[in-house]
Amino acid sequence: MTLPATSYQGPVPLTGGLEAEIEDDTHLVGSKAQAIRIGRIRLLTVALVFAVSFSVLAGRLIELTVIREPGQSLASTAAAPTKSTAGRADIVDRNGILLATNLLTASLYADARSVPDAAKAARRVVGVLPELSLAAVQERLSSNRAFVWLKRNLTPSQQAAVNGLGIPGLHFRDEQRRLYPHGSLESHVLGFTDVDGNGISGMEKYFDQEMRDRGPRGQALQVSLDVRVQHVLRDELSEAMGRFRTKGAAGLVLNANTGEILGLVSLPDFDPNHPSAAPALARFNRATKGVYELGSVFKVLTVAMALDSGATKIRGGYDATKPIRVARYTIRDSHAKKRWLSVPEILIYSSNIGAAKMALDVGRDGQRQYLDRFGLLGRPSLELPEVGMPITPARWGDISTMTAAYGHGLAVSPVQFASAFAAMVNGGVLLPATLIKRKPGERTVGVQVISERTSNQLRRLLRAVVEKGTGRKAQAPGYLVGGKTGTAEKAGAGGYRRKALISSFVAAFPMTAPKYVVYLLLDEPQGDVETHGYATAGWTAAPLTSRVVSRIAPILGVRPQDNESAPVQRAMALPLYSRVDSRGRNIAVN
């Protein structure tokens, strides 16, 4: 049987070899040929789909087995820790000791709509959390709200106890809780956060955004404090506070060459873990926020500006025989010698008269310029929100010039003064005080405020104050302490109060090449039997400085030196001139 040739419709235009194949079958005609053709096309399509699929699978197989390293496969992408946005960075001291951290705790909240019996549930909750008020819990549970806090930051045992109650509608939420392991030791520096983790005071507030940005897994904030120094300061100041029944105390230790604050204490203080438990006064930072008329410690600055400006020389001197009477004020000396005093003697015996006359020689404008240069007339820079602005005389006349010479009529914060003092002894470079640890090798940019020569002279003068003058009780054998006492009367209604003193001592050691500055301040100390009733700095703050220096110097690695050794004697030599009459006798009786 032959098939009619007319039934063949001709080759369907296909591609490549398929077309040729079909042309071979031109002898097949009709429905059978068409069926075969369609079958082949279908087969081809299926084969293509399979080929593509298997190619993909083979490709993937090769990728998974050959190209990718087994270790870095899916694990590396999936195991990356999710960066928690909630929480704050840790704070560590200069040696890496943890000062503030976050702990994950559970907080209890309720979906009040799901709590079946609010009164019963409240009773049971208060049964395991007795610090909660029954009325408050019941009110919250009956509020019919979807979310009410019952208690934040539960301990694990409290959480287990609440869980054990099995009350529907009570839930836990993981929260970060700020913890200060050292309690009140660094309270005024670190500050504290509220329950939601917002910085409220101290560095927590100053670096609030940065600590959030870093997050709990981020790099910790390293502060310049050294907890050991901080502890010694707090320990000694607390003891002095109890002994002299002071209203408060403040102290700081500063690196004279970098401006880093190694210890900063203000008493009374508070526990930042429970800040609301302390009275508001305890949260006041006397070391940075409090501004005080600091008294005779200012004479160091007066002598510095007089020597630096050339108003007087180290061989110069002033007549301190009689008190100065200006308007209704009388300037007199507490340790009156009633004779001509050389410049070193003015500092050694803390002569107000001499300092006032010296300041007049520097001049009103000169004094203001120097004080401004020392950073005492503007807002000090420090990484704390609690920084006090100095109080300057409204009208800076000659009287203000004279009183400012011995630290009255001008109120500054202890940290501000300590920075200025550091510049007096470190070679004359004023460095901004900082609470952040400087990186090793970091160059600190300072301003030369007095000449190196003047600074060298001041070092000898300050050493002489401790060796021969009002600061003798500040001696710490081996550590060559130099410093100055400061006893200021506090201003009250109608003038200064003679019995309300601010007694302070500013010191640096070792005086041959000062590394550290210590400034300690007692607010209204009361004398005791041992001090013969005196509450002045020489009897209160000076011995305190001695104890602090003796304790912190070994910690800070300061090598003791022999005071009698030739190099020390050479470095600290200070000629004490006195004025003699034609017969070679001292003009006034010593």
Next chain:
Amino acid sequence: MRWPITVVVLLLVLAVSLGLYRLESEVQQLERDLAVSTAKVEDNYRDSRILAAESSFLSQPSRLQALAQRHLALRPMAITQVGTLASLPLKAKAADTKDAGSKAANLPDGKARGDGAEKGPPVPGWKPRKPRRGERIVLASSRRPQ
């Protein structure tokens, strides 16, 4: 001619399927391991934070000071406890040492030390002899030679 290709393709398909199946199960196992490890890492991280806080809490300087005062005989370092190499006395010369040593060695037993006239390193002095059989060992103070 075509069936060998079919067999090869079938074998290939079988091999690939098996391979994929094994791979899939391995990946699933790895995912499970990963989840467990991630949870462990997270737990350890939390634990380490708690431990760090606890360590800092326990090493509060005031606590350590109280403990040290109660249990140790430690006191703050005195300046006399610090010295330098330069402050040490000079070493005796080798010739002197030898001379002094030989003189001391010539002295009779029991007189080698204690007279203080000779300078030099310490010379071994009298030593108790070993007890003979039957002898008792008694307190040295009662047996010192005259």
